[in-house]
Amino acid sequence: MEATRILATKRKVLKRRLKFLTSPIVEYVKKDRSRVRTSYTDFLNRLDIEENTILYEAYHGKSITGNAYAIFKKISEDAEFNHFKHVWVINDTENKIMTTLKNTSKNVEFVSVDSKGYLKYLATAKYLINDTSFPYYFVKRKEQIYINTWHGTPLKTLGIDIKQRSFAGHKNIQRNLLHTDYLVSPNEFTYKKLLKSHDIYEIFSGVVADIGYPRVDLTLEQDSMQVKESLGIEKHKKVVLYAPTWRGTVGKEEDTTVSLLDEVKMVQDTLGESYHVLLKSHYFTYQYFVKNGLENLCVPDDFDSNMLLAAVDILITDYSSIFFELLPLQKSVIFYMHDFDQYDSERGFYIPTDELPGPVAYTRQELLSLVKQHENLKEKYQNNYNAFTDKYCYNDDGQATQRLIDIVFKGKSSDKLIRTESPKEKLLFYGGGFYNNGITVSLTNLFDYIDYDKYEVILIDNDNAHRDKWRNMEKLNKNVHILFRPGAFNRTIKETYWHELVMRRGAHTEFVRKNIQVSAYQREFKRVIGNTNIDVAIDFGGYNKFWTLIFAFADVKKKCIFLHNDMMEEYNKKIDGKYKHKHNLKVIFSLYQYFDKIVSVAKSTNDQNKVSLKDYVKDVEKKMVYVDNVIHSDRINQQKNxxxxxxxxxxxxxxxxxxxxxxxxxxxxxxxxxxxxxxxxxxxxxxxxxxxxxxxxxxxxxxxxxxxxxxxxxxxxxxxxxxxxxxxxxxxxxxxxxxxxxxxxxxxxxxxxxxxxxxxxxxxxxxxxxxxxxxxxxxxxxxxxxxxxxxxxxxxxxxxxxxxxxxxxxxxxxxxxxxxxxxxxxxxxxxxxxxxxxxxxxxxx
Known part of the structure; x- marks a missing residue:
């Protein structure tokens, strides 16, 4: 009997060890995303920065257009940068602009998202230019310069301002902005809304370049007749552009496309032969038109919208930001918002409709009526038009791209550079998952009483939503910045082995401590917080071994971990015959040595923890302290009645x-x-x-x-x-x-x-x-x-x-x-x- 038990135990141990040895390899072989992360991390670790290389990405690699294209065009025309390598991210191998650039431009390469080339240049290019966001696995190296241009002045709400937002839908844009060195903005309104709606205005450590959009330069310098010729439009005809926001569902493009087709035809019939009506549609809508032989009604998907605007006489749009960039040309704008009530209830707007620089139609009949009287609309809305131009277009002088090049690539000073970062001490907390428990109550109370005149308080958590977390986070003090950790831990196969070993056994031996992959944990910390200047990292939860690892090796001035109980009692606690916390605490106890302060939540608890944890902490009297929990007396006295x-x-x-x-x-x-x-x-x-x-x-x-x-x-x-x-x-x-x-x-x-x-x-x-x-x-x-x-x-x-x-x-x-x-x-x-x-x-x- 005893021999059988021993044999079973040995088999169990052998099985566990085989799994430990094979799991990283199996994951790498079977999972595409794992291979992508591993390859990217390997490039980060092995390759040097390419000082004269620029990586351009527009709309996640869907096109070669917009701000990125305007910057590329200007730099590639400047002899001072002839030695630069330009790498474009483009997923469509048949993109016409790519084909043209291959034949006409030197030092240009093309890669697609997640390809080996993409991962290599994302890890090594000195300059990174994006108008939205890089993938979850992206982490900017210290030597890299990230220029984020965003993609428009927002009419509709963003991030946490969206009325029916998801729990953490803004997480990757938030994360990318925190990595950004230069945020290029068309106006003050845009950068304030963008940073505040992603909850980072006071902790954004980059520089805002309030210099205008490079892509608007394309509009101002483009010859309208050349645009008409490129699109096969007769020169004498006026151009009407219909540019709606996409509302469809992938795979069900027909649901909205048929309606768009009807509206384009009705506007064309209303205006007559002296006008040419074009549809600038979303990528998915355009593909549907192509498949059904209707592409002649659409602007080609790879035709730059800002270059197109140079030929536009009337713009019909809804919630798209494109109209802001037509304003410098003093052309008419009509807003067609047939689903305004629904859009407003689900998304919301920053700007009231009665302030817009043109009339709003809510039905097709109203739209066609406004189209008929379009020649009188500009004068009628001139006051709104002028107000918009003054507020949102004050940088649109055709020199935005040159200003960007002077600042970023030539190191020139400018009075248009703005910092929003607060000088306050920055405290980063991990709160323990925000379940309904005493830790959540304690932290919520502290957040309501902390001195926000002295401290910027930041909470970090995983992006997984559960009912308790959502409700409890909604109760947090509005001064708290909430950051989310999207995606997975980037690591090489070697780093994976050592990480798994620490997660299983802790850092109890000198052998393990010498081989802890500190750089991997610091890289993961940076992947989430970007360039944010954290002063103190506080593991307030104290029960999650992964977050304790990340905080233990964070490159910050001070690290603290809270002990919310007699931790040895917690270590030995059983529920239904099983240890509740033993596996996690075995690892966490071994990491206490890497924290500056180990904080119990009461004096008697600290006295007990000093005794029971003395083998895990050097310099117990200095490091092990207590801080009593704050109680929310105001809320208690209110709620009791x-x-x-x-x-x-x-x-x-x-x-x-x-x-x-x-x-x-x-x-x-x-x-x-x-x-x-x-x-x-x-x-x-x-x-x-x-x-x-x-x-x-x-x-x-x-x-x-x-x-x-x-x-x-x-x-x-x-x-x-x-x-x-x-x-x-x-x-x-x-x-x-x-x-x-x-x-x-x-x-x-x-x-x-x-x-x-x-x-x-x-x-x-x-x-x-x-x-x-x-x-x-x-x-x-x-x-x-x-x-x-x-x-x-x-x-x-x-x-x-x-x-x-x-x-x-x-x-x-x-x-x-x-x-x-x-x-x-x-x-x-x-x-x-x-x-x-x-x-x-x-x-x-």
């Missing part, structure tokens, strides 16, 4: 949840029987987990309830022990006197209607909920354990030993005698907690 009661069958119920926000047509409410003042109502709030001691509390309460039938117990929270607790309640015959309420967004109104708060924990970090009960003004009973002791000692509540009999004794003592306690001065407490935070965590102490 937000009482809503509903009566049914003669009974009063306290409403604790209202989910109406998810569906305006349905009202989903949840409540519990209102605590009766004739009863003695105890309440416990916390995660339903072994260390919280709710099983012991139930046994203790059962004893008390046998003697005092008018006692009730409310347990607030969710967790892995819920089923076990329900079974125990049934076993103890407490179904009618114990209420499990589940997780509540506002537990304070129920707490305020109960008589005594009970915390029955086996151990705590600090017992934040104790202080919340004290803010409400309730008597408190707590177990005499790590974390709780720091809060209640000194007469703020009753401490009892952690066992059933003593908890029962504490409950009975409250029933018979009450609990005398000192008044809790929560304002003084918060001030002292903040002083500790500034002293131990920040640089600005």
């Amino acid at each position: 937000e009482k809503e009661i509903i009566e049914r069958n003669g009974l009063e119920y306290l409403i604790l949840k209202d989910n109406q926000e998810t569906n305006n047509e349905l009202l989903d409410i949840y409540g519990v029987l209102k605590p009766d003042h004739k009863n003695v109502n105890f309440i416990n709030v916390g995660r339903l987990s072994p260390e919280k001691g709710q099983k012991e509390l139930l046994h203790a309460f059962a004893k008390v309830n046998k003697k005092y039938a008018n006692t009730r117990l409310y347990i607030v929270g969710e967790g892995p022990l819920r089923k076990d607790l329900m079974l125990l309640i049934k076993e103890l015959q407490l179904e009618h006197v114990v209420i499990l309420t589940g997780q509540l967004s506002n537990p304070f109104v129920l707490l305020n209607n109960c008589d005594c708060f009970v915390l029955s924990s086996q151990y705590e970090g600090q017992g934040l909920v104790l202080m919340e009960a004290m803010v409400v003004g309730k008597p408190v009973i707590g177990t005499d354990v790590t974390g709780v002791r720091s809060v209640l000692e000194g007469g703020y509540g009753k401490l009892v030993k952690y066992d059933i009999d003593n908890i029962a004794f504490g409950l009975e003592e409250f029933i018979l005698e009450g609990i005398e306690s000192r008044r809790f001065d929560y304002d003084l407490y918060n001030n002292q907690a903040l002083e500790l935070f500034y002293k131990e965590v920040t640089l600005n102490s």
Whole structure:
């Protein structure tokens, strides 16, 4: 029997080791994205920067147009840059401009996104020019210069300003902007909206070049007759351009294309033969027209829009930014917004329609009516037109490209360079995933009380959305900048082996410590935060080994990690016979040595952690400190009185949840029987987990309830022990006197209607909920354990030993005698907690 067990164990170990050895190779061979990331990382590690190489990418490689093309055109015509290599990203191998450039230009190469050539030049080109964003795996090297031109003045909202936005849909644009050295902007309005809508205005460390768009130079210098000739338009005809925003779905282009075709024909019929109506459509729409033999109605997809504008007499558009760049030519604009209400409710606008430099049509009939009277429209809207030109087009003098070249490539100074970065100390937090737990509450409270006159606070998290995270992040102080980590960890095969070894075993041995791939972790940190000048990195969560690794080796001035509990107790905690945190904490404990401060959340917790973690931390007395959690007294005092009661069958119920926000047509409410003042109502709030001691509390309460039938117990929270607790309640015959309420967004109104708060924990970090009960003004009973002791000692509540009999004794003592306690001065407490935070965590102490 023993031999069989030993053999099974050996097989299990062998299988695990084989998986460790083969997984990186299998991943590389089978997964395209893994090969791309690995190849790119290999180029980053091995190859030097090519000083005289420029990589150009427009619209993710869909075209050779726009700002990037204008810059390329100007530089390639300048003899001073004859020795430069130009690399264009273009995915369409039949692109006409590419074909032309191959035959007419020197030193030009072409690569497609994700190709070997692309990865090589993305890693080595000195200059990177993009009008949108590079892929998730991109990380700018220190020697590279990234010029992001964006692609238009925004009429419609961007980033976090979008009304019905996704959780982290703006993540890669945000990340690219943080990598940007020069943000080229057509006007002040654009760069402010772009940076603020991506939540980085005050932390953007690059330079804004408010110099105008190079692509507008193409419009101003282009001969209109040459454009007409290129498109086969008779010279005497006036040109009407219809340039709508694409609204279709990939694979269902016909749904919108047929409508566009009808509208083009109607406008043409209305204006007659002296006009030529063209459609400048989205890439997908154009491809549909080509497949159906209707390309003669469209501007070729590879024809530059700004060069086209030189020949346009009337522009019909909706929400596209193209109209801003026609304004310098003083031509007429008509806005056709047939789905305005829907677009406004889903996306939203920065500029009211009554301020636009032209009339708005909401139906086809209105559009055709405006088209008929187009000759009078310009004069009618001249005031709006002039206001727009002054506000948005003040840089459009045909010299924007030259200004960019002078600044970036020739190093000339300019009064048009602007910095938005705040001089405040920058604190970067990882918050632990933002689940419904005490860590989330603690961090949310801190964010509401921190001094934003001194600090820029930045939160970083994965881009995965779960219900708790979305709701909890929405509650954060609006001064907090939220960054997301999209994509996957870039690493070579060698780096993967060492990373997996650390993630499995930690950095406990000298052999592993010597081989930790520090540069890989620093590269990943930079991939997410770009050029952001972080002063202090704070792993506030303290339970996620990956984020602890990233923060441990971050290249910042100071690194801190928070310990929210007696960590050795957490290490040994089991739920359903399985260790909850042991695997993660084994790694995290070995990384404490790389942090400057290891911060417990209470004095007694720090005292215990110093003893139990001394083998993992050198210089314990210097590094291991405590910072009390901040409590949100204002919110508690407000929410405790937000009482809503509903009566049914003669009974009063306290409403604790209202989910109406998810569906305006349905009202989903949840409540519990209102605590009766004739009863003695105890309440416990916390995660339903072994260390919280709710099983012991139930046994203790059962004893008390046998003697005092008018006692009730409310347990607030969710967790892995819920089923076990329900079974125990049934076993103890407490179904009618114990209420499990589940997780509540506002537990304070129920707490305020109960008589005594009970915390029955086996151990705590600090017992934040104790202080919340004290803010409400309730008597408190707590177990005499790590974390709780720091809060209640000194007469703020009753401490009892952690066992059933003593908890029962504490409950009975409250029933018979009450609990005398000192008044809790929560304002003084918060001030002292903040002083500790500034002293131990920040640089600005």
